[in-house]
Amino acid sequence: MSDSHNVTPEATEVENNSTSVEDSTTSPSLKADTAGQGDKPRRNASLWMDAFHDLRRRPTAIISTLYILLMVSMAAFPWLWTRTDPRDCDIGEARLHPSSEHIFGTSVTGCDYYAQAIYGARPSILVALFGTLGVVLIGGVFGVLAGYFGGWIDALLIRLSEIVAGLPFLLGGVAFLTLVGTHSVWAIASVLAVLIWPQVARIMRASVISAKNMDYVQAARSLGASNTRIILRHILPNAVAPTIVVATILLGSFVGAEATLTFLGVGLQPPTVSWGVMINQAQNFVLTGYAYLLIFPAGLLVGTVLSFILLGDAVRDALDPKLR
Amino acid sequence: MGRYILKRLLQFIPTVIGSIFLLHYLVVLGIQINGNPARAMFGERTPTPAQLQALAEVFNTSDPCLEQTGNPCLGLFWERVSNLVQGELGVNFQRIPITELISHALPVTLRLAFLAFVLQVVIGLSTGVIAGLRGEGVVDYLVKVSTVLFISVPVFVLGRLVQVYLGVEFGGVFRDSSWAPDWLTALFGVRYTPDHPWASLILPAVVLAALGLATTARLTRTSLMENLRADYVRTAIAKGLPRRRVIGVHALRNSLIPVITDLGYQIGVLMSGAVVTETIFNIPGIGGLVINGVRQQDASVIIPVVTFLVLVYLVINLLVDLLYAVLDPRIRYE
């Protein structure tokens, strides 16, 4: 153990390659199994080719990817899917059951439910996308700084991540969002990023610590390479694989997290239509014969979360040669 | 070993103080931006300034720094920390002692977390082992997809569905019958009832466990599959040890290491992450206590209770790290 000033399980992974421990998050809905990553550095290009070929043979990966592409096309080009304006509502036609005119029926306020479901994809997916980008960015930078420089920076960042991780996710989310006031896509994505970054930071830190003592990094250093160059060229590529896996799973979890925050009254708000908003307005109708109000948005959302998680899984399996 | 634990315990101090400050600042900013909670109590009717002032004093939100947006109100922070250190938790907006609120909420939360944890261990481990032993195939796929499906459904939807179909519909069978014992009726009830403090928490525990259960199952599966491919298993089988023993004793034991550490973290999650489940099943637990505190911006509730949850998280983290070393002799803390 060379990194002796702060011995934590992550730091022991180098000599412990048959089992690897993953961190947990504080959020139940964001729990994801990411075992098997952060193992040995593996950065040869053929690994990625192998992984790609492997993925192409996995039906779950193909189906998940196709489904995600469909949803992304809804988010990016909703007009491809419907010509109806989701805000063009007639309250006199509220809660009509699905028919040929309104194939998903109409909403509580008389809007075409199909159009709403299509346009609802964008905010849901944007929250997840920006939230994940934020987590990867903050977590990545902090993880690299902590792992590479060690010392007081490491200690400080570990404390910081403990403070954030110790804060229960939903309670923190409600507190932050009540504070911010505006419950826009940006606000929710930022709050997700602020609360979840320790998850990526830990993985990043562990990868950096294991990589920085590798011979080729030592060699680069003795050749006079700058810190920036070492980090960018030699260390980051090691951490990419586990981060991609976590990011994919986070994308899925964040789609669900938006809905849960909406349930707690701090998520997106009408007139913004998102799947979370739709599910929330519909959840009380489970009992009452308007089940379609719940089924359509919930179906789309569950499918999306499921696809991201299964894809993340498949990517991890593909990147892990031991499991082939 | 002792020095390591001491060091970790000392590191708790800055973390806890940092958490308290973060919470304090969140509440302070919330009041500065969103208005004094005392005002909301009067509803649409505008109180006189004197009335407002009197209530703000009861709420301990009358400090003038609460009107200057951005001011961290360090005086108030110091007051809170020193009160906490002296063990004086104070009273909430309704003048109920915080210790009393916690003493009501904590046992319920502990029971719920305990039941969910048991479910998670029993179901999660067994499905994980089955999937892991069978290897990639139909069973594995079924386990994988069904467990992931659980995580994909937002917890409030899952809770509502369980409540409607198992509580109202299926539970009706027992309520209408003459033979069903009370506990069975409570088990398939709609909400928590203090008359049956365990039975009526089982359905909520199922909902709560559904999330972590998938993680446990998948982690067990992956870990077991890795170990089954490990050299030592091959060696043991080549040596002629019975396969059942090799798998049952060696492979399983080793593959449980990451699972157990993960389960450790889960306890903290179960204790604090039940806000939604508590709301739906009318459970008076810690999560609801805090979320109502957050909504009312009642610092006197938020700060002690969340600080307690942070401490639980830190202690469990430490225990998990130690446990990890116990289970894996290759790791030593010096």
Next chain:
Amino acid sequence: MRGSHKTLRLTAGIAAVTLFATACGGDDGSSGSEEQGDTMVVQIGDPQHLLPSNTNESEGAAVLQAVYSTLITYDPETNEPVNLIAESIESEDQTTWTITLKEGWTFHNGEPVNAESFVRSWNYAAYGPNAQLNAHFFDRIQGYEEVAPPDPDGEEGPQQAPEPTAETLSGLRVIDELTFEVTLSAPFASFPIMLGYTAFAPMAEECLADVEACERHPIGNGPFMFAEDSEWIPETQARLELVRFEDYGGEPAKLDRLIFQVYDDIVTAYEDFEAGLVDVVRNVDPSLIEQARQDYPDTFINVPIATMGYLAFPTYDPRYADPRLRHAISMAINRQEIIDAIWNGTYEPATSVASSLVAGHREDACGELCEYNPDEARRLLDEIGGFEGTMELWYNAGAGHDQWMEALGNQIREELGIEFELHGELQFAQFLDRREALEMTGPFRSGWIMDYPSLENFLRPLFGTGASTNDTGYSNPEVDALIDMGDQAATLEESIQYYQQAEDIILQDMPMIPLWNYAEALVYSPEFENVIYNPVEQNLDWAQITVA
């Protein structure tokens, strides 16, 4: 390593012990809740307070109305005041009122309900430092300014409110055991009508001695009393067990026990009702109304209550200063359609600024101005040259206002072509602050829960110049004068005439558009009979209920 093994096992052991010990505690607390006699279980939300002077929300009020009785009550049919504890309430000049009590009323602890118990209660409520939420009910009584002095330079000013110079209201005087005299600072003909509100309930000496204990285990004088071991603790989803008070001064309750079960989630309560575990759901969620009405046609109660919803305008903003714009918007709104979609037709479209429950309410007060008439609305809008820019619609966050606000905006856009933006991001306190500071930048939601059944209660606080809840900046000296004349009129009939004239002017100026009269949607189990809803008290008459 060895050491840590031991510690671990030890800590685990302690955790397990505490877990089971506390579990046993939970068991004990609720033993003995077997059925005892006729029992009704009623859903409530968690009360904020259980003290008459401090309870200003519906959930606490529901419990208090079973536990406390007041001087008068209201006839559930006519909404007229009827004496209960009061023998008589009389005044020559509408300023000095003499209240005589009936004999034989006692508190649950045996103390007599006498003149002193009312004066005690009202003094406690009005005294500024007690910070009671219902203090404002007493501000018409002489001496209020001494017990709760106003801030000389307003909230923003540097000076703090001075200390009270008196502890008791000089306008309250006990004459003998059963008589007391109330002197108001100005004539007010509707004073007796106010006295049925729980804020005016009496208070036992034991209660004043320990107010906190009295909130947990109220000592009232009502038809039901808290069972010996029943206690209310907020945030515990408490189950409040009330038993019949045998020595009740009025007609005793029929049920043996009345239980209030606190629910966090209204849908859960309804599911519990379906499961037969709760007998009354007081606020059926709008999403469940259709079903409740279908499944329980005979026991679903839908009556208008004394709460009004408005869309208020920042009349101080030049864009909203023209009454014709406000008329146009009022006529562009199809109230019935929104009510049908959002509240399953339970609410009533508003035809007046006041609730239909008060004496002097007129079905045609607002007339065409409150009727859906898109052509006339467009004509009016054209007349004033249209509306520039986007209309911001404001409401407070997290209180279920987003759907109807959105529907309202849709109608305005549809009929008048005005683009709108929803602003539901402000928390309640901040929303109220901004309203009061007259800083709203668009129409905003407003509501008014009646304090006492008088037309005046819908006029002065909302539309009087500088009045406590006048958040529109509206001011019309003619209206103020008419309300004053109404207050000072010799008879109620006469005062109503003045109030109605004031209302007519207000509707022409329309600083707030009356939207709808809220309604109760309550469902109870068919096992019960004589379930009578009192719209003024906004509660069931608990004492009347019997088992079928």
